[in-house]
Amino acid sequence: MSEEETETPPQTLALDAWHRSHGARMVPFAGYEMPIQYEGIVAEHDWTRAHAGLFDVSHMGQLTLSGEGAAQALEALVPGLVSSLKPGKMRYSLLLAEDGGILDDLMITNTGEHIALVVNGACKWDDIAFLREHLPDEITLTHHDEQALLALQGPEAVAVLSELVPGAAELVFMTAGYYDWNGVPLWISRAGYTGEDGFEISVPAEHAEKLATALVEDKRVKPIGLGARDSLRLEAGLPLYGHDLTAEIDPVSADLTFALSKKRRETGGYHGHERISAALLDGSQRTRIGLVLDGRLPAREGSEIFAGDTQVGTVTSGGFSPTLGHPIAMGYVEAGHAEIGTALEVQVRSKRLPARVAQMPFVPHRYYRGS
Incomplete structure (x- = not known):
């Protein structure tokens, strides 16, 4: 067969x-x-x-964790504070491998009754297996399929x-x-x-x-x-797991340091803390950036990014922006080429297209945070 x-x-x-x-x-x-x-x-x-x-x-994947100490148990696997979440409050976080690589990005909510997680569809079964392996036996994990x-x-x-x-x-x-x-x-x-x-x-x-x-x-x-x-x-400059985020990428390289709670940067106690602390202190060798391209031809995932004749990175997401009327992309480049405004080139088919490092989000967020 x-x-x-x-x-x-x-x-x-x-x-x-x-x-x-x-x-x-x-x-x-x-x-x-x-x-x-x-x-x-x-x-x-x-x-x-x-x-x-x-x-x-x-x-x-819609999951819940219940049992005494569920929030604290989850904190061993994510770099954000969970136990301080008040009922009805949510937090974006990252599920981390033992070495600090990103296994998934997820939303965590204190429902008042349990801890709720929403994980990406493409890796929810791997997430469930990982959580069951690493959470204490007294914590109940439920998949609400x-x-x-x-x-x-x-x-x-x-x-x-x-x-x-x-x-x-x-x-x-x-x-x-x-x-x-x-x-x-x-x-x-x-x-x-x-x-x-x-x-x-x-x-x-x-x-x-x-x-x-x-x-x-x-x-x-x-x-x-x-x-x-x-x-x-x-x-909106939001990374997509499996493309802009993978198990080979740490939160600092991914420019997701906002997901690292300040208190936990100091106290640690989560997967990959040593690696992540070193990256915070010394900087990453590569970092996620936004790119704006000239013309109308979009750069797709896998397109090579150049500074002169030297390849310095790779596009991980790209397309034509309907709102802005020109191509945009996300990718990873060597840290020395990540400053906003840096001129680069992207290989699209047989052409090298001019590009520059741009601030993300490309289109401002319009979240409602109250009056």
Whole structure:
């Protein structure tokens, strides 16, 4: 039997038929059949920037940790403070290998009842195995595969959701809570991965179609695919695991030092602390940067970055920015070439295209942090 014949076919989302009925083009992604676009990536990107886009991100892993000391146990594996999170508060963090390499980036929330994690779909099974191996036996890890996850993103998201779910508008960026929608329990967080204001809504899978339908019945909302989600997160300067982040990359090289809680930089007690402390003290040999390219030809993942005739880095994410009207990219370069404004070149096909190191995010974030 060939290797191709033994591959596991992609799983289907709870909303698979709903996506197809709304004209989605489905592609395999992270082990699932996922909608990549409906009416077109650029149109969907622009709609989300101006109105509200509905994304199905149910491929993500929704996990909870419970048991006495769950927060402290998790702190051995991530560099952020978990035990200080108040109920309803969220924190972005990194799941670290023993050597400090990034195994995944994730969202951590204190629900008041347990510690909730949302991990990336492409590596959720590896994350679950890693957590079960490294957490104490008295900590219970639960994978909530009975839940779907929808993201409503864009400047009109709050108006739309508050009409359906009274009280949701009271949330601010990186807070979450339980809500009731016509008898359906929802866990809503004010967060997302587009750089826009918006929400992620965990809903029992059997009610996901009813909720999605209710949302898109509002003329301010359209279903949006993975293609626009990727272009939006690139404009927002947000790294994608498996591309901009890998197990070979540490948090300092990834320019994610904000995820290293100040107190824990000093006290340590988490995977890779020695390596990460050394990188904080001495600097990294390479670092993640943003690039703005001349012309209209985009640089894709794997494109080589040059300073003169010397290759100094590699593009890890790239594409044409619909909002800005020119190509942008993220990548890693040797530390000496990472200063904002540095002139570089990127090899695209047979051409060397002029580029310069740019501040990220490329498009300003519009998170709602309160009045």
